[in-house]
Amino acid sequence: DARVTQTPRDKVTEMGQEVTMRCQPILGHNTVFWYRQTMMQGLELLAYFRNRAPLDDSGMPKDRFSAEMPDATLATLKIQPSEPRDSAVYFCASGLTRDSSYNEQFFGPGTRLTVL
Amino acid sequence: RKEVEQDPGPFNVPEGATVAFNCTYSNSASQSFFWYRQDCRKEPKLLMSVYSSGNEDGRFTAQLNRASQYISLLIRDSKLSDSATYLCVVRKGTGGFKTIFGAGTRLFVKA
Numbered sequence: 001d002a003r004v005t006q007t008p009r010d011k012v013t014e015m016g017q018e019v020t021m022r023c024q025p026i027l028g029h030n031t032v033f034w035y036r037q038t039m040m041q042g043l044e045l046l047a048y049f050r051n052r053a054p055l056d057d058s059g060m061p062k063d064r065f066s067a068e069m070p071d072a073t074l075a076t077l078k079i080q081p082s083e084p085r086d087s088a089v090y091f092c093a094s095g096l097t098r099d100s101s102y103n104e105q106f107f108g109p110g111t112r113l114t115v116l
Numbered sequence: 117r118k119e120v121e122q123d124p125g126p127f128n129v130p131e132g133a134t135v136a137f138n139c140t141y142s143n144s145a146s147q148s149f150f151w152y153r154q155d156c157r158k159e160p161k162l163l164m165s166v167y168s169s170g171n172e173d174g175r176f177t178a179q180l181n182r183a184s185q186y187i188s189l190l191i192r193d194s195k196l197s198d199s200a201t202y203l204c205v206v207r208k209g210t211g212g213f214k215t216i217f218g219a220g221t222r223l224f225v226k227a
Contacts, residue, residue, distance in 0.1 A: 031213055042219035043160070043203065056214055091159060097213050104150075105215070107159035 002026045004094050004108035012114045018080040021111045023092030024073055032075045033093040033105060034060075034067055043091070049075065050097060082115045089113070119143060120206050122218040130226055133194045137221045139187045139204030148207035149180055151189050153200045154220065160203055163189075194225045 005024045013019055025032050033048040047057035047067040057067060064083070069075045079086055089112050093105040122139045129135050141149075149166035164171065166178040166187050177190040187204055204218035 033215070035217075043217035045215060045217075048213065050213065095213075104162045104165075107161065109159055 002106075004092055004106050006090075006092050006108035006111050008111055009109060010112045010114075012116065013082055014116050015083055016081040017115075018078065019082050019086075019113060019115075021077045021090050021092075021113070023075040023077075023094075023108055025075065025092070025094030026106055027073070029094035029096050029106070030072075031095045031097045031105075032069060033095075034075070034077050035091040035093065036088045037091060037110075038088045046077070046090075079113075082113075084115045087113055087115050117142060118219075119208075119216045120204055120218040122202075122204050122221050124219060124221060126222040126224055128224045128226060129194055131194055131196060133225075134190065134192050135194055135223065136191075137189045137202055137204075137223075139189075139218050141185050141187070141204075141206045141216075143206070143208055144182075144185060146185075146206045146208055149178075149187050150205040150207075151176075151178060151187075152203040152205055152217070154203055155200050160217075163202070191223075194223075196225050196227060199223055199225045 007022045031050045034046040035043050037043045046060040049069050052069040066078045089110045091110045093107045095105045120141050151163040152160040153163045154160040164173050166180045170179045175192045179188045201220040201222050203220045206216050208214050
């Protein structure tokens, strides 16, 4: 049963520290999405990649957030420096897209981040 | 105005009831539409895609009205296990795969 995996599942850190979240998409999927979910804002799209190339990161605060895909099996989201307002659940999702067709996104279990 | 808007609820219904959710979207160029379900403290999961002709999957029926820019989800014969948050999802425009999630509608089904 193929699944998206995310690490860590929970992270508590202090303001100003660097946070790195990792995601392993489902093998064979070519599109990876990063979302942030809070009670106030709901699910917000931060960035997404297709075939490892960043397509859109307009939802991401550029000054402190960065997203990369070093290879097809790993996506990372970094926050440096972290702030209390970054506290949220961060989801990674992967999917298989071809040309203009679009298929289901499969979500990982999320990383619950708390910045004190 | 948010790009995808949903009534947050909560909807509290007894088992066996029929309940309907609506969702409106602002971008007329939106191409693909979905309903996802999210259980408490879990990740979202695809419930069903929404096609122009409408589609049904067991007790669930989804409809799309492009002229009015809204999507609906109908749940018949509600079960306790249907209690969750239902997220309306819209894929924007052409050439990309950017997806916008609504804030979700909470459903509680009671015995």
